[in-house]
Amino acid sequence: MSGIQVLSDIGWGILHYIIFYPPVYQYVIIPGFAAALIIVIFIIWFERKAAARVQMRYGPLEISPRTGGATQLIADLLRYTVQEIIVPATADFLPFILAPNIAVVLALLPMVAVPMTSISEYWPIPMGYSLLIAVALSTLSPIFIVMLSWASNNKFAVVGGLRESFVIVAYELIAVISLLAATPMTGTFNMVTIVNDQLSGRWLGLLNPIALLTAFIAVLMSTSGFPFEIPDSESELVAGPYTEYSGLMYGLNMGAAYIRRWAFSVLISLVFLGGWAPYRPTPGLVTGYLVPSLIVTVKAIIVMAIMSFLRAVYGRYRLDQALSLAWEVMIPLTLAAFGISLAEAYFGVVP
Amino acid sequence: MPARPVIKRSPRVTFLGRAIAGNLGALIVGVKYFIDPNRITLLYPHEYIKLRQGYRGYIVLKMDLCISCSSCARICPARAMKMLPVQVKDKKTGRIMKKKYPVINYNRCIFCGYCVDVCPTEALYHVPYHDIVYFNMADMILTLEDIQKEPEFITAKEGVPVKYVYDEKRGLVKVAAEEEGKPPQQTEKSKEGETA
Numbered sequence: 001m002s003g004i005q006v007l008s009d010i011g012w013g014i015l016h017y018i019i020f021y022p023p024v025y026q027y028v029i030i031p032g033f034a035a036a037l038i039i040v041i042f043i044i045w046f047e048r049k050a051a052a053r054v055q056m057r058y059g060p061l062e063i064s065p066r067t068g069g070a071t072q073l074i075a076d077l078l079r080y081t082v083q084e085i086i087v088p089a090t091a092d093f094l095p096f097i098l099a100p101n102i103a104v105v106l107a108l109l110p111m112v113a114v115p116m117t118s119i120s121e122y123w124p125i126p127m128g129y130s131l132l133i134a135v136a137l138s139t140l141s142p143i144f145i146v147m148l149s150w151a152s153n154n155k156f157a158v159v160g161g162l163r164e165s166f167v168i169v170a171y172e173l174i175a176v177i178s179l180l181a182a183t184p185m186t187g188t189f190n191m192v193t194i195v196n197d198q199l200s201g202r203w204l205g206l207l208n209p210i211a212l213l214t215a216f217i218a219v220l221m222s223t224s225g226f227p228f229e230i231p232d233s234e235s236e237l238v239a240g241p242y243t244e245y246s247g248l249m250y251g252l253n254m255g256a257a258y259i260r261r262w263a264f265s266v267l268i269s270l271v272f273l274g275g276w277a278p279y280r281p282t283p284g285l286v287t288g289y290l291v292p293s294l295i296v297t298v299k300a301i302i303v304m305a306i307m308s309f310l311r312a313v314y315g316r317y318r319l320d321q322a323l324s325l326a327w328e329v330m331i332p333l334t335l336a337a338f339g340i341s342l343a344e345a346y347f348g349v350v351p
Numbered sequence: 352m353p354a355r356p357v358i359k360r361s362p363r364v365t366f367l368g369r370a371i372a373g374n375l376g377a378l379i380v381g382v383k384y385f386i387d388p389n390r391i392t393l394l395y396p397h398e399y400i401k402l403r404q405g406y407r408g409y410i411v412l413k414m415d416l417c418i419s420c421s422s423c424a425r426i427c428p429a430r431a432m433k434m435l436p437v438q439v440k441d442k443k444t445g446r447i448m449k450k451k452y453p454v455i456n457y458n459r460c461i462f463c464g465y466c467v468d469v470c471p472t473e474a475l476y477h478v479p480y481h482d483i484v485y486f487n488m489a490d491m492i493l494t495l496e497d498i499q500k501e502p503e504f505i506t507a508k509e510g511v512p513v514k515y516v517y518d519e520k521r522g523l524v525k526v527a528a529e530e531e532g533k534p535p536q537q538t539e540k541s542k543e544g545e546t547a
Contacts, residue, residue: 050385052390053384053385053388053390054381054384054385054388055384056384056388056389056390056391056392057390057392058390058392058394061394309381309385312381312384312385313377313378313380313381314377
């Protein structure tokens with residue numbers, strides 16, 4: 001056997017069993033890390049430009065006026081990568097360094113539990129209880145934000161972490177119940193079945209808009225989107241839990257919230273907005289895996305763009321206002337949404 | 352006709368009305384501005400505000416008109432203007448004689464324009480721009496040659512003149528100002544044509 005043959009075999013093996021191995025592919029490429037990075041860069045740029053348009057400003061412009069400053073975020077990323085990382089002497093070193101990385105890694109974990117196609121060859125895990133698993137994995141990451149704020153040993157960081165923990169406790173129940181409101185109508189936790197049922201055109205977001213709304217607001221709360229940008233409110237706490245971070249570590253922290261928002265957007269677009277709904281996957285790597293995953297990605301980008309647009313419109317709630325909204329309004333509304341799902345399932349209004 | 356007060360029933364009385372009307376109103380305004388933005392930021396080196404003729408900018412001396420009365424130096428509240436004695440040749444008699452002319456220190460000047468107002472022969476006048484840079488503080492103390500020259504308006508070479516006008520629907524709007532010189536000349540010519 002010639003050397004070229006061996007090399008090409010190894011290359012085929014790497015391509016087939018590592019890069020296009022569905023768990024790795026979904027975690028690292030689409031909709032995981034690489035896609036998330038590109039989309040986060042785009043979304044932060046869009047957020048700044050949209051807020052500037054609404055608030056009578058220009059936003060990032062000077063770096064490339066023809067594209068409206070689109071390369072600004074790449075320049076920022078470069079700056080973050082070459083900036084010095086300072087660890088304060090009073091900080092707890094190991095959690096201080098590890099917690100942001102773990103937060104980012106765990107924020108992407110729900111990507112491994114979601115299907116991007118209906119062909120079982122390309123599922124990352126067996127899809128029997130995938131909705132439950134994805135929702136459960138999405139709740140892991142915020143704990144480490146509390147941890148890093150505690151490790152920073154800084155007043156602002158501790159207060160920010162405290163607010164974060166308050167908000168976590170408030171939003172998790174809403175997010176979980178409103179995402180699980182899909183189960184009575186489809187009768188399963190299998191996300192492939194949930195999406196395949198929505199191929200009829202009756203998306204769950206249309207059948208149960210209240211569940212979509214509550215899921216949307218819960219995601220905003222969890223990722224400190226704008227009406228609920230409480231943990232890292234600039235004007236009160238310097239940068240919230242991330243006060244002591246600099247350079248790439250701050251970039252990681254800032255990206256972690258957006259990556260979590262991205263993961264939730266993919267979940268919402270799969271559960272409520274039909275996933276790859278107008279398209280029926282056919283066997284083959286491109287038509288069976290790439291195209292449906294791109295459709296889901298586009299839908300999730302639209303959800304994320306709407307979330308980012310709210311920065312331009314809303315001010316910031318106080319902590320007590322947000323918590324009272326969560327516990328007094330949102331949780332009854334979420335339970336009502338679950339009840340609507342049950343009623344629709346009972347009366348046969350199912351996708 | 353005096354404005355009649357219109358009494359509307361506010362939808363924001365009940366909790367649900369407040370939640371729906373407030374959020375929807377904010378979102379509609381946001382989407383409206385997102386689709387049709389009204390940007391009023393001045394992109395300074397690329398645009399500049401075209402100021403009118405009466406603007407109190409830099410001060411220039413017409414040396415021929417100056418009668419050395421020292422009113423400008425005396426009225427200057429910041430003591431930026433000083434009279435400088437120089438040897439000049441008198442036009443009528445042809446004798447060399449000593450005369451005082453104003454010079455200005457822009458470290459101190461507050462651009463109040465009293466010197467221009469008080470000048471009996473209108474030998475001092477303002478130029479309608481103020482964006483000029485000096486390399487150091489010593490350069491800001493002008494000599495008699497410097498104060499007679501109009502300073503160079505470098506922003507006008509690269510920038511586009513704009514002005515802010517009030518629009519009834521959209522509030523303050525940034526619009527492009529007319530090209531300098533052409534429209535006023537045309538109006539002057541037309542007036543001359545009418546009179547002649």
